[in-house]
Amino acid sequence: MSQKNTTPLFFLAPAVILITIFVIYPIIKTLWLSFLSPNGEFVGLHSYFKVLRSKEIINLDRFPYKSPPWGALIHNAMWIAIHLPLTLFLGLFFAIVLKEVRGASIIKSIVFLGMVMPMVIGGLLAEFLFDKDVGIVNVVLRFIGLHPLANISWTYHPETALLATILSGVWMWTGFSMIVYSAALAAIPREYYEAAEIDGATSFRKFIHITLPLLKPATLVVVVMTVLYELKIFDIVYAATGGGPGGASMVLAILMYIKAFVAFNFNEAAVLATLLTLLTLPPAIWIAKTAVGRK
Amino acid sequence: MESFTPVLEAFTEKTGIEVEYRIYRAEDLATILPAQFESGMAPADVIFMWAWWIANNTDHILDVSDVINPDDFMPGTVDQVTVDGKIYGAPYTGKVKPGFWYRISFFEEHNLEVPTTWAEFETLLETISEIPGIEAPIASGDGVGWPLSDVTEHFILTFGGTELFQGLIDGSVSWTSDEVKAIFRDKLVPLLKAGYFSEPKDWTLILEDWWEGTHALYFMGSWITGMVDNASDLGVFSLPGAEAFVFGPDFMFIPKYTEYPAEAKELVKFLSGAEGQTIQVKQGGHIATNLGVKLDDYPEVDKRVAQLLEGATAVTDLDDTVGGEFQTTFWDQLKYLWVHPDEWEDVLANIEAKAP
């Protein structure tokens, strides 16, 4: 339907104005800041080289043979390497198990609770659940005999702080993966399975040849959104460890914040923000493509 | 907070001037005050801030040389807020970080004595670690990080002296210099490696543990007197040889943009005066900067601390004074050091990287 009147202008104006002032303009400004020195001179990519070579971003002296800190970039990579597979597979597994179970909605709600509450509570959980005196994880570890791990509070030790925050993130995020897969599974027509059964397929073959391929779109969605989450992670880590101890759980988003609002080094902070944004571009473009795809 | 209100009430009673009191975090004030000052505004008529911040922002602050006399206060205090001969801040009371606190009953029970030499200190630690029920002789508080930085600064002050300490603050001394390395290598790190310091644990929770006997010594500031059930059971000793202590008095200033300069000066005069400070110290946990406050006005335990201060030099807290990224890095690195004392050289290098 085509209208050559001015309605679109008026309808769009409030949104466009707000987004331009509070989102688009700041993005451009930050980008510009990243090319300047503290005195305001244009220095191009100078700060980028400095930041990328800094041990706070990538610490190859310690990675991978010594314990963290490994540098914020590597920590975010660890988030992706550990958090993504875990939430993906747990979410899929839960969705499958709960598909045909009575009372599934209650259990799904329980798993989804993590997505509903503020992420800062994940920070509280990271310290609380892995505390040597009051943590339930430690009790379990003690029970299965892993005493060295059980008798430390994970968030106070560089070896375990990062992992504690990541695992807490798994608890918070798995609900998302689960409901996406649940919706996708529910959308698969029964006839497909019935037809396969008539042909004598086992559950296993049904899963491999029908379910999995049809879950590809859902998987893409989960991967894209989860990677974005892992790149931008802030609340959980800030509340749990502030990035410590000794920077052992630091992530890019928090490092940017510290550089900007604690060290007042706005140019390097802008560089970090831009780098972080560059990393989020591939998922962002995928989202945009699929979103516009449906006209 | 609650202990400050009686002082304000006394002021109102005396002068008839009403005072409204609000609490902000100093870090947040440091962020918003510059912007407000640029617009000629201020959120209050009298503001408490760090001394170094006051000294750096004198363009926006009222000169109070007419109400503050440096000789009324502990030597060195007013200097922290004096710029170009003019006084911009007024000292209030503060908290001292005197040393290791212990329960007198605990020491008596196990026949322990306060050490007077380093060797005696080491022996004391060794003896304490043998006592059943003790997990580690010294409790390590945790949180943002200041409990660890406080005890570290005590070591630096005692074995490095005030000049070295000041040098670390202004950047003329490096954290990787030989003198500093020696303090860590020979004094602090061996104690850490020997397990005399406990695992860091939330500083209020570990206070309970320490009181119950899981630990014997706890390095803490003088506010601890207000945190235990039985303050008269509290004893404190400093590292043998300590002649200087971190004394962090609170400072107040009057922004130029106040609408009530005369009243603000009245308040500042009262608060920093002997009368105001006495009311504060009587409630415990505070040490006065005003020399007019008498020893007997202190509650028993604080008196011992005040006595420790007599003749000693007061310095400002190291990480508070430098602030910014240094402070967060300092705290973060110390937390790391506590669980990985073997990597102390890397820790010092990392601290130096963010040092002035």
Place this chain on the structure above:
Amino acid sequence: MKGKVSTVVAHVVALLIGVVWILPVVSIFMVAIRPIREVLHGWWNFKEFHPTLENFVEALNHPTTPLGRGLLNSFIIASLAMITPVFIAALAAYTFARFSFPVKTYLFLTIIIMMAMPQQMVAIPLFRIMINLGLINTYLGLILVHTAWGLPWIILFLRNFFLTLPIEVEEAARVDGASDFQIFLRIVLPMSLPALLSVTALQFTWVWNDFFLALLIIYSPDKLVATQRLVWMKGKYHTPWDALCAGAILVMIVPVIIYAVFQKYYVKGMVGWVIKG
């Protein structure tokens, strides 16, 4: 029979999942309702069990960072920041769904990409803008930012929804002489109630749960939002576990209740705009 066994197994596994997954929340709850002395060595010790509300009282009235005030602040900000963006976004989304105009695709794409933007990319200039506008440390400032930030995803969601509405109803109204705005207000919006409920519930929750934007903009103690208070309780003011866990329960209960009441719309909101259908 194999079928029966696998069903039983499935039910057992499902139960296990539920139990294991709810343990963290149960842990927080247990510490919140018991005096700290009882749980210092783990809440699973039930030698002494004296449930109490004192921790909640302490959290609500904490001397330096009272949660009660924080909850109120969060509520005010979240309510205002939920209505505004939904309405503004609905207008914009309707345009994208029904009208064509130059640069439409580019504009739409730009807005969508904003969804993935890290908040860190706007933090510094946003801070400065707020100071220059005199909006730093104000409710209005935070509400404006949340509004702007929420627009991209709400626009996407509503645009997709509007596309599914039968266009004939609107065309009929146009034939009758209704203006675009009247069609939007009187016909489209009422038909979109489910979608509007979804985005409203989600936006409220999103604003309630936010920490970073509040961290950036709000400073005075009386204006801090609930999430900030919780983090300060833990980080700066070293509240031991009892009040902290009580505080956590208080802060999480609002979004959980919203989820419970609006569950259908909530889930559709999360999944709907991301997966077709």
